[in-house]
Amino acid sequence: MTLTEKLWQMSWSLVFWLCAIATIGFFMLYSAANASLDPWTTRQAMRFGLGLVMLLTIAMIDIRLVMRYAYPLYAIVLVLLVFVEVRGVVGGGAQRWIDLGVINLQPSELMKVALVLALARYFHSLSLEDTGRPTFLIVPLLMVFVPVVLILRQPDLGTSLMVVMGAGVLFFMAGVRLWKFITLIVATLAAIPIAWPRLAEYQQNRILTFINPERDPLGAGYHILQSKIALGSGGLFGKGFLQGTQSHLNFLPEQQTDFIFTMLAEEMGLVGGVTLIGLYVIVLIYGFAIALRCRHQFGRLVAIGVTTTFFLYVFINVAMVMGLIPVVGVPLPLISYGGTALLTIMLCMGLLMSVYVHRDVQIGVRGGYDDG
């Protein structure tokens, strides 16, 4: 395919929906800064523009090339993770990012994408029968296990869980038997008493506070309580754009990042919140449709993997601000202010688009261009 054909093949309607979501985000950032483009809206818009260019560029990259470099990419990100870990130990603090000047790169974010690619490649090459054999699951399990341990050590419970869940979905979609999942879940539950004392105190507190928010109304529970007050007081139609009292009077923590959905729901009400969720659902439907239409297993798995990652971002963030799950630092895709998450999302969407553009290419077992 020529580049022009590829551009023609792209799902511009998906790009439109992404832009629609991002635009809502700009308005919310404008409101979060008390009706000012500074300091967030302008920068976020520029980043989104760059992200869009990146999305389109990635979409052009031949999916087979992506598949060929899936393992090396995974290896590089793993090295970066180790690097952060080592420097964290040396520096004596929990530092999760690498300063690249223009952007603070969080290897754990990149790992979400890299792992999807690596697992997709692995399962692409595996027949359904082999997938059913436990021995063939050792390698992919290690591929998940190693980065998760590294991320847990940072310590970043939220991202670890997201990585695990994303990987779990890939295992499931690749055809791993259900009873194996059940075994694993039971084993995990059994491990909780062992893992609990190893969690950092703030993580224990978050979980305990989630179970009983009244436990600490001025500490960890305060944010969730204030978030629920903001949401609830928004009502059906909200208090109006720029009129959110909870967010503008700083009762809401981090209203430009993790709690931006709360602000939207406070100012735009249930109608606004459901509309945004609806837009996300549209993007998810595109993801599923692309996965289902793809003619190769790698593309299917990549599409479903990145769509799941996208879903997890949305679900975890929204469920968190509404007090359904503990407070974990997961941003709202395309809305929350922040470079790394945006980069990850645009990477995901770029890959999804690439799968769509290259949905009909033939890929061999080893990732060749032509062997059938």
Added chain:
Amino acid sequence: MIINRDNDRIRLFNRRAIVLGGGQSLLVSALVGRMYYLQVIEADRYRMLAEENRINLRLLPPPRGRVLDRFGEPLAVNRQNFRVLIVSEQTRDLAATLDALASVIDLSEYDRDRVQKEVRRRRSFVPITVRENLDWEEMARIQVNAPDLPGVIVDEGLTRHYPQTQTAAHVLGYVSSVDEDDLTGDPLLQLPGFRIGKAGMEQKFDLALRGAGGTSQVEVNAVGRVIRELERKEGEAGTDLMLTLDERLQRYTAERLGAESAASVVMDIHTGEVLVMASTPSYDPNAFNRGLTQREWNALVGDPRAPMTNKAISGQYSPGSTFKMIVALAALEQGAITPEQTVACKGYTDLGNRRVHCWEERGHGAMDMVQAIAQSCDVYFYEVARRVGVDRIAEMASRLGLGAATGVGLAGERAGLLPTEAWKRATIGETWQKGDTFNVGIGQGYVLTTPLQLAVMAARLSTGLAVEPVLTRQVMIEDTVVQRPPQAFAALNVDPTHIAVARQGMFEVLNGPRGTARASKLRLKDMQMSGKTGTTQVKRITMAEREAGLPDNDEIPWNERTHALFVAYAPEDNPRYALSVIVEHGGGGAAVAAPIARDIMTEVLKLDPSRKPRVNDDQVAGTQPGSPV
């Protein structure tokens, strides 16, 4: 083969995609359901919580009611108080700004330390008071230097001010900061810097003077910073309180008493209104509002002349010879003596094997009642008292207003003491002796009175009515202040002819050829004053001292000198004013107290405050405080 295998994978993938999609739909539905629960079902509750979050109710202190004299002259007012505050977040460098401020206005090391400490404790946007009570010049200097003083604000509030400073301090009392014990649940009391009445009328009428607080609803952010005012309800200013005092006479009296430890009360005998209640030395009530330093407090409390005590109501003194009219009235009523019957005074009388002396050691000769009062013959009253007995004297004294608190409405008023035979048995456990009666006959011994009671006694003698003193033109009924209804005094139930005799004696004291205070008669045309001197020992004179010759007052230590007393009313032909004067350790009543009484009464008669029409409030506002008359 490959195709088949792939077809299986596709079918499995599609099946599981439906499962996954279904799962994700369920989770999204859960989110929407949760939103519906929070934003529709629980919306009202959270809306209320959000309002509670953002809206703060602030109290606005009401202006305190003024205290005025009988003509509306302000005695306690609210003055604009300029404060300089500092907001640490607006200063680039707190220490540097304080340095700059110190170069503009006086700033003590103590204030600087306090500010630095408070800055660390409070949030950075909370203004902290650096200094209060700035004058205009300091204000102006701060304004001019404003560019060099980032974060420095000048703020204006109201603070209590007593323009007459010491003059009526004991009646007015003072306001001071609220203590833990003062908290009654009135939220105003919790306001920082709020002042309540702690003494005198400020205390008694505190609730009326205080007014009702207003409220201001402000929107605050999460850290409590005020964003804007949403609603404001002004409070109700406190009620003005009008006293019966005449500020000019009060000031004149205080100045006339001067540095002495003394007290004086002047009353309008027809209304019972107290025109003057002076007690010296006094204190500056403004200092209590400002806050006393430990040293200032110690100086006030440690002063032997007791500046904190209102001697007019809390000082208890033997009335001395001013008591003799009561003994005379008791005797006349009982028929123990007639006005014309005489008693011979040899300068002493014998009581068993003891000899008691008259103040006139050479003796007065034959004394009738009028002369005995005029010349204050002790021997006459020893004899009369012996005939009457102490219980009847006490009964007469109590009819004339002694021995019980007058209820004038000031805290700390004492009752004085009228001894009786039963009283001595009950409290001291001894039987009443003849010598005790002798002592009571000349107003000494156990008898105790307050200067206010003595003024009331003079008023009752001059009217024959049970005059009761009042200090305010308003009264509090529950929590509201209303005009005092005019009062009619009951009759004394003393034979007017008897009173006439006592009054004749009092007239002679000043106007008779041998009166003890004839040097202090009024120097006014057509007006005479009647009165009675009193000189009371504070230390028993021993026989040895008497034989050695009594020393002059200025040769003995101040606190062993005699008290000087005088009671009077005027004008004699148509009485209107009564007064009492007591000078602690001042010497003789005739020599010290009578001239003071004459001067005060002269001033009273000149100003004649009872006749002067009351000025209305408009004129009051224009009156200069302390304007000369």
